[in-house]
Amino acid sequence: MTKKNLTASAGKKGSGVKSDCFIEITTKKSGGLKIELQSKVHSMYGESIVKQIEELAEYFEIEHAEILVEDFGALPYVISARFEVAYKRMYPDSQKEFLLPFNKKNNYKSSIDRLRRSRL
Secondary structure, eight states: OOSSOOEEEEEOOSTTOOSOEEEEEEEOSSSOEEEEEEETTHHHHHHHHHHHHHHHHHHTTOOSEEEEEEESSOOHHHHHHHHHHHHHHHOTTOOOOOOOOOOGGGOOOOOTTOOOOOOO
């Protein structure tokens, strides 16, 4: 995408962070993707986090980069948002937006006259 190496990051890191992640992307000229994942839940969710990062890199057309992910229990939508912010910090003119797949069970319309109740 570019001739010079760019670096950008997004997210929080540190001992008090929960349900968040820190992502740093450094573009390279060659060498493919190198993903480094640091996570307490690596044994349970490490493969799915790495797969998600690979999908995001493919979507944003990043072929050669070093990507550092420090996970503190982030959900998939948080990981996607942090990756997108880091990408847009490198390429502020980009109009690409990544959306996670929509659950088809939630794709319905409700009628206007339907009685709605709240438990609040």
